[in-house]
Amino acid sequence: MTEIAVLGTGRMGTPIAHRLLAAGHPVTVWNRTAARAEPLRRAGARVAATPAEAVRGVHLAVTMLTDPAAVDTVLFGSDGAAAALPPGACLVEMSTIGPDAVRALARRLPDDVHLVDAPVGGSVDAAAAGRLRILAGGPAAAVERVGPVLAALGTVRHLGPTGAGAAAKLVLNTALLVGVAGVADALSVARAAGVGREAALDLLREGPLGAAVARATAVDADFPIALAGKDLGLVLGDLAGTAVPLVRAAQAALAAAPDPAADIATLTTPALLSTLEHL
Numbered sequence: 001m002t003e004i005a006v007l008g009t010g011r012m013g014t015p016i017a018h019r020l021l022a023a024g025h026p027v028t029v030w031n032r033t034a035a036r037a038e039p040l041r042r043a044g045a046r047v048a049a050t051p052a053e054a055v056r057g058v059h060l061a062v063t064m065l066t067d068p069a070a071v072d073t074v075l076f077g078s079d080g081a082a083a084a085l086p087p088g089a090c091l092v093e094m095s096t097i098g099p100d101a102v103r104a105l106a107r108r109l110p111d112d113v114h115l116v117d118a119p120v121g122g123s124v125d126a127a128a129a130g131r132l133r134i135l136a137g138g139p140a141a142a143v144e145r146v147g148p149v150l151a152a153l154g155t156v157r158h159l160g161p162t163g164a165g166a167a168a169k170l171v172l173n174t175a176l177l178v179g180v181a182g183v184a185d186a187l188s189v190a191r192a193a194g195v196g197r198e199a200a201l202d203l204l205r206e207g208p209l210g211a212a213v214a215r216a217t218a219v220d221a222d223f224p225i226a227l228a229g230k231d232l233g234l235v236l237g238d239l240a241g242t243a244v245p246l247v248r249a250a251q252a253a254l255a256a257a258p259d260p261a262a263d264i265a266t267l268t269t270p271a272l273l274s275t276l277e278h279l
Contacts, residue, residue: 001025002149005054005061006045007074007081008095009037011222012120013064015127016094016153021045023152030054030074050079057086060149064094067230068101076108087112092146094118094134096227098170098234099163102137106162114142115162118150119169123221130154135172137164170238173231174247177264179212181250184268197270216268225267226260 001024006017009031017040020027028046030053031037037047048054051074055061061081065071071093075082085091091113093102102117109115120126121133132154136143143158150156159168183204190200204213215221232251236244253267 002060003058004028004149005030005048005058005081007051007054007061007063008032008065008070009040010064010066011124011224012094012127013062014040015124016062016064017045018043019127019130019152020149023149025149025152028054028058051075051081052079052084055081055089056084059086059089060092060146061085061089062092062094066095066227068097071095071097071101071105075105082109082113085110085113088114090114090116090142090146092116092118092150093166094120096169096173096231096234097166098238099137099167100238102163102166114139114145116142116146117163117165118146118156119165120154121169121172122154123218123223125218125220125222127153133157133172135159135165135168137166137168138162167238170231170235173228174235176212176215177228177232177250177254178246179209180216180264180267181246181253183209183212183216184253187268191270216265218265221263221265223264224261225254225257225264228264229254229260 003026004020005028006013007030009017009029017027017029021044028048029037029040030048030051041047063071065074096119106115116136116138118134118136122131126132130153134150134154134156136156136158137160147156159165186204187200201213232247235247
């Protein structure tokens with residue numbers, strides 16, 4: 001089995017590490033808040049004090065972190081992982097940080113360390129069940145090498161060179177967040193027109209927003225509004241002024257939500273719809 005380091009054991013990193021342990025891989029984990037790694041220690045993972053310690057002697061490392069700044073700190077900050085990775089190691093970057101940040105990261109890694117960008121489609125429920133859609137970018141040989149390990153987490157699709165996976169993740173998140181915001185608008189129209197909420201949801205399930213309705217009514221997913229807003233910010237930054245009015249409207253809806261830690265499904269709740277109708 002492959003010895004693996006997982007850097008970041010938050011919402012997604014924790015179920016990913018559990019899946020890798022369940023597949024029989026020796027796993028070392030690191031998290032900025034050490035207490036959050038304790039359940040993984042009890043499950044059999046080794047807990048490292050620093051990112052550098054976590055990856056020392058390990059030939060496959062996974063990062064699942066909040067944003068580009070967090071990835072930069074964990075890899076290149078004090079006791080960062082990048083310099084401690086052994087020659088020939090592969091870094092699998094699973095955070096949502098955008099293609100520009102991924103390509104900049106690739107330029108900064110040691111020449112003998114390979115990078116696969118592999119952000120995922122799916123939330124914590126999919127991670128726990130091994131049903132993630134893994135969007136891989138990077139050299140074909142590197143993607144093939146990490147494929148058997150990533151198979152424990154879901155299905156892998158190689159989309160092209162470094163940054164291709166990160167770019168595809170922005171496409172997926174754009175569709176997801178615009179779709180959920182569209183459900184919210186449709187429910188506002190339903191309320192104004194006198195159509196009951198459940199009847200409206202049933203009708204929407206049978207139409208082009210069916211998948212968005214499923215996500216908007218999910219109870220076991222966890223995509224905080226703050227992170228969704230961050231992801232749409234990445235989209236708008238990479239587009240550099242392209243006209244995307246629906247993306248901007250979805251971002252405005254996220255910004256108006258009162259609880260940034262709540263799941264994106266709350267955009268469609270009756271209480272929040274009242275707030276959004278006054279934007």
